[in-house]
Amino acid sequence: MLGKWILWALLVIVVLLLFRLQGKARQVPEAKPKRAAPPAAGADAMEAAEPMLVCAYCGVHFPQSEAVYGHVMTTAGPPVFCSTAHWRAATTQDRSSS
Numbered sequence: 098m099l100g101k102w103i104l105w106a107l108l109v110i111v112v113l114l115l116f117r118l119q120g121k122a123r124q125v126p127e128a129k130p131k132r133a134a135p136p137a138a139g140a141d142a143m144e145a146a147e148p149m150l151v152c153a154y155c156g157v158h159f160p161q162s163e164a165v166y167g168h169v170m171t172t173a174g175p176p177v178f179c180s181t182a183h184w185r186a187a188t189t190q191d192r193s194s195s
């Protein structure tokens with residue numbers, strides 16, 4: 098008689114342990130997708146995300162943060178230059194031609 102009760106008690110404990118393990122196993126996959134972007138590729142992603150512009154004087158491509166904007170507005174917006182040297186060269190060309 099006592100052996101039967103011990104077996105039932107062990108069965109209940111095993112079932113409870115299995116339920117706990119299942120609950121933990123379900124929680125882990127839900128927590129993982131929240132950590133999305135790896136921080137290692139952060140710097141490269143920032144550089145890649147920066148829009149590239151074309152110099153109106155020499156036609157070279159350069160990042161928007163290095164852009165020098167001209168004062169004369171055109172239909173496409175203000176002209177953009179890769180450096181102040183090209184901005185000056187373009188503005189002096191316009192003045193000499195007109």
Ligand SMILES: [Zn+2]
Nearest residue numbers: 152155179183
């Ligand atoms: Zn240029």
